[in-house]
Amino acid sequence: MTQSTDRNSELFERARALIPGGVNSPVRAFRAVGGTPRFVQRAEGAYFWDANGTKYIDYIGSWGPMILGHGHPRVLEAVQRAVQEGFSFGAPTEREIELAEEVAKHLPSVEMLRLVSSGTEAAMSAIRLARGATGRNRIVKFEGCYHGHADSLLVKAGSGLATFGHPTSAGVPAEVVQHTLVLEYNNIAQLEEAFATHGGDLACVIIEAIAGNMNFVRASVPFMKRARELCTQHGALLVFDEVMTGFRVGLRGAQGVYAQQIPGFVPDMTVLGKVIGGGMPLAAFGGPRALMEKLAPLGPVYQAGTLSGNPVATACGLATLQEIAQPGFYEALARKTRTLVDGLSAAAKDAGVPFSADCEGGMFGFFLLPQLPQNYSQVMKSDAPAFGKLFHALLDRGVYIAPALYEAGFVSSAHGDEDIRLTVQAARDAFQTLSP
Ligand code: PLP
Numbered sequence: 538m539t540q541s542t543d544r545n546s547e548l549f550e551r552a553r554a555l556i557p558g559g560v561n562s563p564v565r566a567f568r569a570v571g572g573t574p575r576f577v578q579r580a581e582g583a584y585f586w587d588a589n590g591t592k593y594i595d596y597i598g599s600w601g602p603m604i605l606g607h608g609h610p611r612v613l614e615a616v617q618r619a620v621q622e623g624f625s626f627g628a629p630t631e632r633e634i635e636l637a638e639e640v641a642k643h644l645p646s647v648e649m650l651r652l653v654s655s656g657t658e659a660a661m662s663a664i665r666l667a668r669g670a671t672g673r674n675r676i677v678k679f680e681g682c683y684h685g686h687a688d689s690l691l692v693k694a695g696s697g698l699a700t701f702g703h704p705t706s707a708g709v710p711a712e713v714v715q716h717t718l719v720l721e722y723n724n725i726a727q728l729e730e731a732f733a734t735h736g737g738d739l740a741c742v743i744i745e746a747i748a749g750n751m752n753f754v755r756a757s758v759p760f761m762k763r764a765r766e767l768c769t770q771h772g773a774l775l776v777f778d779e780v781m782t783g784f785r786v787g788l789r790g791a792q793g794v795y796a797q798q799i800p801g802f803v804p805d806m807t808v809l810g811k812v813i814g815g816g817m818p819l820a821a822f823g824g825p826r827a828l829m830e831k832l833a834p835l836g837p838v839y840q841a842g843t844l845s846g847n848p849v850a851t852a853c854g855l856a857t858l859q860e861i862a863q864p865g866f867y868e869a870l871a872r873k874t875r876t877l878v879d880g881l882s883a884a885a886k887d888a889g890v891p892f893s894a895d896c897e898g899g900m901f902g903f904f905l906l907p908q909l910p911q912n913y914s915q916v917m918k919s920d921a922p923a924f925g926k927l928f929h930a931l932l933d934r935g936v937y938i939a940p941a942l943y944e945a946g947f948v949s950s951a952h953g954d955e956d957i958r959l960t961v962q963a964a965r966d967a968f969q970t971l972s973p
Contacts, residue, residue: 606951753902
């Protein structure tokens with residue numbers, strides 16, 4: 538493809554004239570890997586086609602929501618029917634109840650939930666509720682976990698444990714993040730020290746239990762168990778941000794994975810997004826009735842949204858949730874994801890490339906590191922230039938993974954065994970470009 542006929546480049550140039558960086562969300566710009574972003578023309582099943590008409594096997598799936606692949610017939614039909622009935626009413630609908638019922642049915646920790654339009658909004662509102670319910674201001678988050686771009690969450694660790702965080706974005710006043718304590722993921726001693734010092738002031742601990750925003754890092758079972766104990770002991774709420782993992786790693790999300798290993802385990806609040814909207818702007822946060830009833834209009838914690846519970850988004854989410862609740866859905870998805878991860882690992886080994894990988898349900902991650910990292914600073918030891926080379930070698934072979942080494946990957950039920958085989962073959966060739 539010569540430069541003059543590359544529609545992706547043409548569109549990128551046009552976009553950059555009008556949209557900052559040419560994109561409406563930064564990671565899409567390919568800045569971590571270089572090159573021109575692919576502008577998507579259309580998508581179907583496990584594939585999308587770019588503006589040049591080139592086909593890719595898609596392992597991003599809109600960053601997680603497309604668990605059934607693109608344009609699943611049942612979902613498409615539900616959305617088309619909903620569109621005919623009206624785009625938005627700003628008044629309650631039966632479908633919001635149905636969606637809430639479908640979510641609550643699978644998550645024992647969620648007795649009530651509130652629907653919103655993005656994961657950012659859901660996490661921000663969950664934190665406001667945690668603060669409102671406990672009457673405390675301080676919160677704990679972990680380095681490498683992302684909870685959307687609300688001001689109080691755009692924060693990095695201070696110089697020591699006793700100090701609170703610093704903003705990671707211009708435009709966030711230091712005063713806004715002064716209540717956010719940023720700790721190292723999987724560090725039990727640090728968490729214990731934080732509770733010993735600030736326990737009585739902590740409203741909540743928010744965590745990605747299987748962190749997909751530092752590629753794929755699991756909270757260890759002892760760490761999660763201790764986090765649960767400390768929150769209970771000190772009256773802080775344990776907030777599971779399952780925007781990415783909810784209905785993605787299994788029907789009961791990451792909390793279901795930990796409940797299998799820690800008897801009786803439940804978080805106090807759950808933040809959801811991505812899969813529950815099936816690709817439409819829909820997210821939620823939920824928890825026990827007594828807590829959720831502190832929200833307006835019943836309680837003193839204000840939260841609202843013009844498009845919340847949108848009728849087209851709820852139709853899309855509901856149809857998606859009904860499909861993934863079919864018996865055997867997650868078993869098949871997990872098997873496929875495992876085959877992919879094992880295939881990539883074998884290909885890297887044969888090429889002599891340092892590599893480690895993990896997966897759960899339809900979510901996976903890999904590192905150009907010999908061992909799986911346990912926290913953000915270990916993730917950052919990954920070889921970024923080598924990742925950039927691998928990314929482009931895969932892209933050139935029709936495989937589209939996240940254009941940054943700190944992002945997880947997603948397999949959908951539309952990915953066939955042949956897609957996985959072709960991907961592993963492409964990776965075999967791509968790893969050769971990294972071999973010494
Ligand atoms: N929380 C987690 C764990 C996420 O992965 C994301 C987005 O990737 C968010 C929150 C923010 O969601 P949204 O991009 O819908 O605002």
